[in-house]
Amino acid sequence: MQKVRTVKGTKDLLGKEILIHNFITSKFERLCKGMNFQQITTPILENSEIFTRSLGLSSDIVSKEMYNFIDQGNDNLVLRPEGTAAIARAIITNSLEQDLNKFFYFGPMFRRERPQSGRSRQFHQVGVEYIGSKNHLSDVEVILLAEQFLKDLKIRKKLILEINSLGNEQSRHNYNLNLKKFFEKNLSKLSDISKKRLNKNPLRILDSKEKKDQDIVQSAPNIIDYLDEESKLFFEELLKSLDKLKIDYKINRFLVRGLDYYNHTAFEYITNDKKSQNTVLAGGRYNGLIKNLGGKDLSGVGWAAGIERIQIQLEKFEETKFKKVCIFSTNRKLDVEVLKMISNLKLNDTIQLNFVNDGSLKKKFAKANKIGAYGCLIFGEDEWKSKQVIWKDFNSGNQKLINLQKVNEFLNKDI
């Protein structure tokens, strides 16, 4: 029999990994709450149209990476591939359209891609969405939150913030046309992949990794030149604010985000090691999204970060050290008394009790040693008669007697 295993590109989260996972989400949660972002958890299952209508039919996610299926009731469902569209949906569903909304979320996302370093089919994101504000200061606020988050995790210095503007819809459209014209003129010099991209989404050619393409791209029209007054002003104001806040960034005119709903601001925190999956946190503005899904014309800006990708950047993770204490008896008959005492203890959360109920006394000590216990509490038959237990410190090897009634105090204060 073959061993049963997880679905390709998914894995069980356990041991040190889940501790790191929780470490990241708890830092994130604390920070977001401190800046008055509200938590939201949307279902993992959504109707397919939420994503097909917002991400764009030609996007890779929609065209080939979504886990979608028809359920027994003939509903067209999908395991969510990303968070933003789902939150836009939640705004509409819950009639939250008349106010500003600042949300944060974390949870699993699903995309059917070939797994590799920093990429799996079920992965986890933390993200924020600031909805209902057209002000560039909202973009700044959201970026500031990202800055703080990455600093909290001590990985900010390993990352570069790249930023660009795609302009408003008209600007973007206008630029797209000109870009297409330009590439059509240079069709013969493009890579095969980019020839295909030309009709689908010419913007994507800009961040092509093919050397062939990169040469031509250098002389391609610059998006900044095609921004209209409104878009240009928005971008300039944003950059000025970042300067004032002393946030390090680099303008990358080739930065385009792959999802259709983005406009104006686009940004990415990327690692400087030249690995392929180098985007750790990314986001931007999506002014038409909610209208697109049938809601009011609300603008929004936000970002998402991959927990697994953060994890790769996290060099050393300091595990919270528990003091492990083993507790056992010298005689089976006393074991129930041991459990009774344990149930009455009120311990600090730094202490981890481990009741050992099996094996010879020697085995029990050996077990304690193996799990790295700080010491042992032993219920000895003789000592029990005078309501005492033995404490053995594993560092020194010394033992002493403790009154049964003082055990709780002893564990909390004296070890």
Add this chain to the structure above:
RNA sequence: GUGGCUGUAGCUCAGUUGGUUAGAGCGCUGGUUUGUGGUACCGGAGGCCGGGGGUUCAAAUCCCCUCAGCCACCCCA
């Protein structure tokens, strides 16, 4: 979806030009007289050599297919 590398014990890996019953270290487990761990010594369990097919008297080893993992392309967090 395309390509490269890798699959032998729980883990890390040996395994010769194909040749007896597939090994080591670590880990696990039992013991060295039953109320004391770490160290040492002696034992034990645990492998469809990823799966399937082929070549051969004989395959962990050679060939084909397949699956999985890792990595890269593509794309993205």
